[in-house]
Amino acid sequence: MRTIVVTDPPRAAAEHVEALAGHGVATVHEAMGRTGYLGPGIRPAHLGSRIGGTAVTVLSWPGDNLMIHVAVEQCRPGDILVVTTTSPSSDGMFGELFATALQYRGVRGLVINAGVRDVAELHAMDFPVWSAAVSAQGTVKATPGAVNVPVAIAGQIIRPGDAVLADDDGVLCVPRADVVRAVAAAQARSDKEEASRAAFRRGExxxxxxxxxxxxxxxxxxxxxxxxxxxxxxx
Known part of the structure; x- marks a missing residue:
C-alpha cells in the first residue's frame, strides 16, 4: 500500500448529489441497474437519516485510526467520510470527538467498514453513521495509510469525489462520471413508482x-x- 494523501480531488456536483439523495438508496440502486450497493453489512447506527455527499476516502490499518485524523483536514462541506481497513476489523475507530471535528467542517456523515462507538452521543448530536459494527474497543494511532485513494467495500470501488448516498436501506456509491445519468434515471424511476403508487391506491x-x-x-x-x-x- 502506498502511504499517500491526495489533496483536493474533483468532486461530483453538489446539486446532482442532492437530487440523488432525495430519491433514496433503493430507488437510485434500481435505476442504475442494481449497482453500487455496499451490501447489508453496512448499517445505520440509528434509523431516520437520509444523506448524500461526496466521498473522502480513508484506507487504515485495522485497529488504527491515525489516517482518520489525517483525513479530517481534507474534508469540505458536503463531504461524507468513507473509511475501510486493510483487513477486517470491528474495533471502534470513530466516536463523538471525530464527529465534532467533522461537523465543524460541514461533513454530512460517516460510512465505515469497521466499528464505531459513542453511539448515543452521535445520535444526540445528529451525526449520522453507517458502520459494520458497534464496539467500545479502542484503537491506536501508529500506522500510516492513505487518504483520497480508491477503496473497496463489499466489492464496490469508492473513489474520492464519488457520490455516496445513505439511508435506512444502506449505502450506495455512484461514480462521479455517472452522476448526471443517475439523476435522470432516478427521476424516471421515481415517476414510474409514483404512477404505480397511484394505481395501487385505486385498487389495481x-x-x-x-x-x-x-x-x-x-x-x-x-x-x-x-x-x-x-x-x-x-x-
Missing amino acids: LGLDRYGLRGRLTGLGIEYVSADEYARRGDS
Whole structure:
C-alpha cells in the first residue's frame, strides 16, 4: 500500500448529489441497474437519516485510526467520510470527538467498514453513521495509510469525489462520471413508482399492472377452489 494523501480531488456536483439523495438508496440502486450497493453489512447506527455527499476516502490499518485524523483536514462541506481497513476489523475507530471535528467542517456523515462507538452521543448530536459494527474497543494511532485513494467495500470501488448516498436501506456509491445519468434515471424511476403508487391506491393489482398473470400459467401455477383442493387431497 502506498502511504499517500491526495489533496483536493474533483468532486461530483453538489446539486446532482442532492437530487440523488432525495430519491433514496433503493430507488437510485434500481435505476442504475442494481449497482453500487455496499451490501447489508453496512448499517445505520440509528434509523431516520437520509444523506448524500461526496466521498473522502480513508484506507487504515485495522485497529488504527491515525489516517482518520489525517483525513479530517481534507474534508469540505458536503463531504461524507468513507473509511475501510486493510483487513477486517470491528474495533471502534470513530466516536463523538471525530464527529465534532467533522461537523465543524460541514461533513454530512460517516460510512465505515469497521466499528464505531459513542453511539448515543452521535445520535444526540445528529451525526449520522453507517458502520459494520458497534464496539467500545479502542484503537491506536501508529500506522500510516492513505487518504483520497480508491477503496473497496463489499466489492464496490469508492473513489474520492464519488457520490455516496445513505439511508435506512444502506449505502450506495455512484461514480462521479455517472452522476448526471443517475439523476435522470432516478427521476424516471421515481415517476414510474409514483404512477404505480397511484394505481395501487385505486385498487389495481400488481399482477395486472406488471403483466404477471400470463407468466403464472407458464410457471405452472394453477388456481383451484377450496373444495377442489380438499377433494384432491392436496392439503
